[in-house]
Amino acid sequence: MIKARVTVTLKNGVLDPQGKAIEHALGGLGFGGVGQVRQGKVFDIELDSTDKAQAEIDLKAMCDKLLANTVIENYSVSFV
Amino acid sequence: MKTAVVLLPGLNRDRDMIAALTKISGTAPATVWQTDTEIPDVDLIAIPGGFSFGDYLRCGAIAARSPVMRAVAEKAAKGVMVVGVCNGFQILVEAGLLPGALMRNASLKFVCREVKLQVANANTAFTRGYQPNQIIRCPVAHHDGNYFADADTLARIEGEGRVVFRYAEGTNPNGSINDIAGIINDKGNVLGLMPHPENLIEAAHGGNDGRALFEGALGVAA
Numbered sequence: 678m679i680k681a682r683v684t685v686t687l688k689n690g691v692l693d694p695q696g697k698a699i700e701h702a703l704g705g706l707g708f709g710g711v712g713q714v715r716q717g718k719v720f721d722i723e724l725d726s727t728d729k730a731q732a733e734i735d736l737k738a739m740c741d742k743l744l745a746n747t748v749i750e751n752y753s754v755s756f757v
Numbered sequence: 758m759k760t761a762v763v764l765l766p767g768l769n770r771d772r773d774m775i776a777a778l779t780k781i782s783g784t785a786p787a788t789v790w791q792t793d794t795e796i797p798d799v800d801l802i803a804i805p806g807g808f809s810f811g812d813y814l815r816c817g818a819i820a821a822r823s824p825v826m827r828a829v830a831e832k833a834a835k836g837v838m839v840v841g842v843c844n845g846f847q848i849l850v851e852a853g854l855l856p857g858a859l860m861r862n863a864s865l866k867f868v869c870r871e872v873k874l875q876v877a878n879a880n881t882a883f884t885r886g887y888q889p890n891q892i893i894r895c896p897v898a899h900h901d902g903n904y905f906a907d908a909d910t911l912a913r914i915e916g917e918g919r920v921v922f923r924y925a926e927g928t929n930p931n932g933s934i935n936d937i938a939g940i941i942n943d944k945g946n947v948l949g950l951m952p953h954p955e956n957l958i959e960a961a962h963g964g965n966d967g968r969a970l971f972e973g974a975l976g977v978a979a
Contacts, residue, residue: 692860692932694863694864748856748907
């Protein structure tokens with residue numbers, strides 16, 4: 678079995694009000710020197726396969742079709 | 758005129774839409790469920806508001822991949838008119854039937870209030886009952902109505918007059934780019950908007966500013 682991790686993040690230039698709120702909250706907790714915070718999503722996906730090359734192709738298709746909205750989000754695929 | 762309303766788990770404005778379409782068209786709409794792969798022959802398909810699939814993943818993302826939305830896309834390609842309100846707009850965007858994306862409100866707060874809308878394009882089948890640049894009242898109720906499109910897409914839809922409604926008089930409730938409240942596809946038969954015109958169609962609603970949108974789409978006289 679292959680275990681993969683898909684990370685979805687907002688593209689540069691896309692406003693992230695949630696990240697901004699977290700940034701302010703971290704400052705409020707007394708953490709100094711916190712720069713920009715951007716919120717994203719992580720998906721841990723198990724695949725019933727041993728073919729990593731094919732898995733990467735499949736995972737990218739999953740990102741394009743569902744896991745990411747490529748209008749506003751980037752994604753990356755890694756294996757764990 | 759025949760209409761259909763798309764039903765999905767988690768929508769909660771479906772009955773409002775059904776009531777509005779029944780009153781304006783004179784006939785109760787057909788209802789189509791998420792697993793339906795065929796939609797009857799109708800003049801207008803409406804996708805109501807709510808929180809389909811609990812807004813899981815992204816608002817409208819799961820609904821946009823449901824079988825009924827493939828059927829909606831086929832009808833839209835054939836020229837059938839489609840209107841998506843609120844979550845329906847989010848679903849149309851996620852399904853790729855309209856450009857751009859709808860993001861969390863800039864305030865991070867759910868907004869439920871009345872706004873003013875400018876009819877930015879009165880030359881569409883949906884807005885022909887309004888005057889150009891007419892200001893109308895309309896309720897909004899959403900958490901993710903912050904319209905975003907990349908610079909090229911934005912320039913294209915603005916240049917093509919595809920921004921149909923804008924928040925007016927400083928009432929933008931969500932931080933939408935260019936105050937965009939509603940857009941139409943390039944063929945002019947698919948409209949998405951965050952505000953709820955179906956909730957302002959008769960005196961009992963305190964006004965009927967939303968009624969002309971459905972009358973225009975259905976070709977029924979005011």
